[in-house]
Amino acid sequence: MSETPVAEMSFEQAIAELERVVTQLDSGSVELEASIALYERGAKLKEHCEAKLNAAEEKVAKLTLSADGAAVGTTPLDAE
Structure with a gap:
């Protein structure tokens, strides 16, 4: 078992x-x-x-890109 505090782990x-x-x-x-x-x-x-996965999911959801690469808004990952 590691002695590294959990909060400091990747x-x-x-x-x-x-x-x-x-x-x-x-x-x-x-x-x-x-x-x-x-x-x-x-x-x-x-x-x-x-918590790390949720934070990553929120970042991805905020970065919905249009065909030309411009950010066009936010969309939840599970929305289709």
Whole structure:
């Protein structure tokens, strides 16, 4: 488990650590107290990743471009 504060991690760092946390928890070889700490860290990592994805989605939604490359307004990503 990394000592880097979750808030300072990039999306890629956080998702990689979240995968390691899940692998450790799935192994069943971690003691109860360590499992609780891993679960708490995993929850923070998940929240951080979701926030990063939401921020990226908002940026993309704001940048809808016309055929000539000019920004024409905002459109939600799931709108068609």
